[in-house]
Amino acid sequence: MTIRQVAAAAGVSRATASRVISGSPLVSGQARQAVEKAIDDLGFVPSAAARSLALGKSRTVALILPEPDARVLTDPFFASTILGLSAQLEASDMQMVLLIARSGQGTERIFRFVEGGHVDGAVIASHHRDDSLNQRVLDASLPCAFIGRPLGVDAPAMYVDMDNRQGARLATEHLIATGWQRIATIAGPSDMSAGIDRLEGWRDAVRAAGRPDGAIAYGDFTIDGGMGAARQLLSTNPDLDAVFVASDMMAVGALTELRNQGRRVPQDVAVIGFDNFELGQSTTPPLSTVDHPVGEMAAKAGQMLLDVLAGGEPHLDPVLFAPQLVLRNSA
Amino acid sequence: MTIRQVAAAAGVSRATASRVISGSPLVSGQARQAVEKAIDDLGFVPSAAARSLALGKSRTVALILPEPDARVLTDPFFASTILGLSAQLEASDMQMVLLIARSGQGTERIFRFVEGGHVDGAVIASHHRDDSLNQRVLDASLPCAFIGRPLGVDAPAMYVDMDNRQGARLATEHLIATGWQRIATIAGPSDMSAGIDRLEGWRDAVRAAGRPDGAIAYGDFTIDGGMGAARQLLSTNPDLDAVFVASDMMAVGALTELRNQGRRVPQDVAVIGFDNFELGQSTTPPLSTVDHPVGEMAAKAGQMLLDVLAGGEPHLDPVLFAPQLVLRNSA
DNA sequence: TTGTACGCGTTATCAG
DNA sequence: CTGATAACGCGTACAA
Numbered sequence: 001m002t003i004r005q006v007a008a009a010a011g012v013s014r015a016t017a018s019r020v021i022s023g024s025p026l027v028s029g030q031a032r033q034a035v036e037k038a039i040d041d042l043g044f045v046p047s048a049a050a051r052s053l054a055l056g057k058s059r060t061v062a063l064i065l066p067e068p069d070a071r072v073l074t075d076p077f078f079a080s081t082i083l084g085l086s087a088q089l090e091a092s093d094m095q096m097v098l099l100i101a102r103s104g105q106g107t108e109r110i111f112r113f114v115e116g117g118h119v120d121g122a123v124i125a126s127h128h129r130d131d132s133l134n135q136r137v138l139d140a141s142l143p144c145a146f147i148g149r150p151l152g153v154d155a156p157a158m159y160v161d162m163d164n165r166q167g168a169r170l171a172t173e174h175l176i177a178t179g180w181q182r183i184a185t186i187a188g189p190s191d192m193s194a195g196i197d198r199l200e201g202w203r204d205a206v207r208a209a210g211r212p213d214g215a216i217a218y219g220d221f222t223i224d225g226g227m228g229a230a231r232q233l234l235s236t237n238p239d240l241d242a243v244f245v246a247s248d249m250m251a252v253g254a255l256t257e258l259r260n261q262g263r264r265v266p267q268d269v270a271v272i273g274f275d276n277f278e279l280g281q282s283t284t285p286p287l288s289t290v291d292h293p294v295g296e297m298a299a300k301a302g303q304m305l306l307d308v309l310a311g312g313e314p315h316l317d318p319v320l321f322a323p324q325l326v327l328r329n330s331a
Numbered sequence: 332m333t334i335r336q337v338a339a340a341a342g343v344s345r346a347t348a349s350r351v352i353s354g355s356p357l358v359s360g361q362a363r364q365a366v367e368k369a370i371d372d373l374g375f376v377p378s379a380a381a382r383s384l385a386l387g388k389s390r391t392v393a394l395i396l397p398e399p400d401a402r403v404l405t406d407p408f409f410a411s412t413i414l415g416l417s418a419q420l421e422a423s424d425m426q427m428v429l430l431i432a433r434s435g436q437g438t439e440r441i442f443r444f445v446e447g448g449h450v451d452g453a454v455i456a457s458h459h460r461d462d463s464l465n466q467r468v469l470d471a472s473l474p475c476a477f478i479g480r481p482l483g484v485d486a487p488a489m490y491v492d493m494d495n496r497q498g499a500r501l502a503t504e505h506l507i508a509t510g511w512q513r514i515a516t517i518a519g520p521s522d523m524s525a526g527i528d529r530l531e532g533w534r535d536a537v538r539a540a541g542r543p544d545g546a547i548a549y550g551d552f553t554i555d556g557g558m559g560a561a562r563q564l565l566s567t568n569p570d571l572d573a574v575f576v577a578s579d580m581m582a583v584g585a586l587t588e589l590r591n592q593g594r595r596v597p598q599d600v601a602v603i604g605f606d607n608f609e610l611g612q613s614t615t616p617p618l619s620t621v622d623h624p625v626g627e628m629a630a631k632a633g634q635m636l637l638d639v640l641a642g643g644e645p646h647l648d649p650v651l652f653a654p655q656l657v658l659r660n661s662a
Numbered sequence: 663t664t665g666t667a668c669g670c671g672t673t674a675t676c677a678g
Numbered sequence: 679c680t681g682a683t684a685a686c687g688c689g690t691a692c693a694a
Contacts, residue, residue: 002687013665018689028663048447049383050687053670058380060449079409086431095444098429100417113426116379118391223613256613282554282583284590284615333671344681349673359679381671384686 001044009038021046052117061094061305062119063298064110066101066131075221075249076277077294078125081147084298085123092306094120107133115140121309123301126150126159127192143308145301147294149193149318158304160297160319164194167290167323168201171272172244174288174325176209180242180270184215186229186254188246195221198246198274215240219250226253234261241269242331248273248280251287255330259284270331285329293321332375340369352377383448392425392636393445393453394629397432397462406552406580407608408625409456412478415629416454423637425451438464446471452640454632457481457490458523474639476632478625480524480649489635491628491650495525498621498654499532502603503575505619505656507540511573511601515546517560517585519577526552529577529605546571550581557584565592572600573662579604579611579620586614586661601662616660624652 007017012031019027020035052058089096101110121143134150146159185202188195206213217232219225245251251273263269273289280287308314338348350358351366383389420427432441452474465481477490516533519526537544546568550556576582582604594600604620611618639645
């Protein structure tokens with residue numbers, strides 16, 4: 001099923017058929033109708049490859065999610081990212097494709113895919129410091145926008161992020177203001193910007209209040225990681241009475257571990273998470289947290305990408321979303 | 332950056348360069364080295380469009396997720412599907428792209444995308460009866476495999492599913508066997524196969540035990556939906572003492588609503604969910620459920636698709652996974 | 663308004 | 679083993 005057959009069926013030349021398909025005004029109503037009928041009758045769909053070859057564009061943008069171990073993909077973070085971008089692209093005629101970059105050679109495949117011209121641009125959920133993909137895509141001069149401050153890239157890049165540090169500081173300051181004394185934190189991985197920044201924010205607050213800043217355990221943003229970190233914290237700092245947890249997933253684990261060890265939340269220990277994911281409303285007790293407007297961020301990143309794809313100048317000033325504390329029952 | 336430039340730089344013809352790239356053995360070591368060096372020096376990456384046009388194949392398969400309102404995409408179901416398929420495809424040299432079919436004209440876009448030759452095949456997470464995409468893809472004779480029994484298609488199709496009906500029956504029978512008397516259910520949407528089948532399984536069990544089968548409320552597989560359904564059930568059947576909930580997401584909502592209304596689980600009301608998603612281990616109390624091996628199912632679907640893409644015959648007998656009851660504390 | 667003819671970058675065929 | 683050259687399907691000057 002090619003455009004020739006359509007043209008033949010409609011009794012016009014390939015060029016005219018092509019014009020109808022691409023919506024050119026330079027076609028008589030008569031010819032247009034004939035072609036449209038033929039397209040309908042034959043069920044013609046233009047070949048993406050041929051079109052893309054001729055045009056040098058694919059009308060497709062990639063959303064690249066790097067290193068999705070089970071641990072990171074089960075995070076609601078991803079659903080919101082996908083949905084936010086997909087909604088933003090809905091308006092344009094770009095098709096979004098989601099690329100999952102598995103570890104190691106997975107990155108290589110992704111790179112070849114985007115570099116091969118499959119996509120016109122990319123939104124990259126950038127998280128890990130050691131991910132060479134960021135720099136490579138930049139070097140390939142493929143238009144791209146990052147969600148989350150990209151680590152390990154040397155050139156200025158378009159990105160959106162939230163003020164993680166400020167958010168963590170807000171949460172911790174609330175803990176301090178409401179009278180808790182020995183405030184620990186469960187931090188995220190130290191090779192991820194969200195992990196780094198949220199830990200810094202906690203440090204800012206405890207130091208500003210003249211409190212010790214040593215009660216730190218690390219988790220990997222999973223429930224299990226949160227449980228493990230909580231366990232560790234309870235053994236090294238048995239007298240803690242509050243915990244700022246760098247993600248809601250980990251906070252769920254921490255809640256479980258605290259209960260297992262007989263600590264009541266929030267009577268004995270106050271807990272604040274980070275991300276404001278839906279299930280936090282259904283934990284026992286409902287989780288206080290810091291909102292993370294992932295969907296909006298993804299939409300904004302998509303917008304910026306579409307702008308440069310439309311010929312605009314890249315918006316190199318980072319777009320930062322302000323954090324917002326969401327108080328429920330856990331603190 | 333085209334293959335001509337590579338050929339020129341290496342001092343060979345396009346054909347030879349092409350042979351090196353596609354790994355043909357019909358090349359002298361000398362020519363191969365020259366071409367490889369040129370590729371490296373110039374940073375050449377073959378154009379996907381051109382290759383795909385010449386070959387008639389894209390080495391890409393789609394994972395199509397239809398109608399993802401916020402409600403369905405936040406379900407961990409999707410993460411497992413993505414991961415399972417992506418892992419399965421890792422071994423082959425197929426690239427997976429995830430296509431989100433938003434409502435309405437979103438389906439149309441997806442259809443044009445796949446029909447335009449962007450992908451060689453598709454795995455479709457099929458759920459809604461009214462989704463015309465299923466049939467259209469089948470009609471387009473694009474190789475595809477469904478995850479979940481496809482509704483509203485007339486021809487036999489490759490699919491994997493779990494025995495939802497049997498799983499629901501198992502859970503309900505357990506409720507009966509452990510002495511609960513007035514067993515209600517929160518069912519899923521009646522236009523989704525999982526919703527339909529799980530309700531049937533509950534019916535099978537309560538009828539076989541001679542119990543009334545009228546205590547039914549419907550939810551949309553979300554937490555909120557579960558809360559609403561539980562509320563409704565408690566008002567129409569205040570004497571219920573057990574609930575089989577057709578998904579863990581809804582079960583979380585039901586748990587919350589039951590607690591809100593002062594019912595203790597499992598002392599006053601027993602609850603069993605469905606899906607065995609990770610967070611069910613962290614609810615209060617931990618949720619009994621039926622395992623739903625989504626990852627394995629996706630992997631199997633991918634395998635079947637790869638087989639036909641490799642020239643094999645389509646495996647038209649449905650592949651059914653056996654349900655397994657996972658008992659924790661809620662029943 | 664329409665048609666002709668060329669180019670997009672690769673692979674495959676067929677002579678050498 | 680290598681090199682011309684014809685597809686692949688479509689868009690678009692250019693000419694009519």
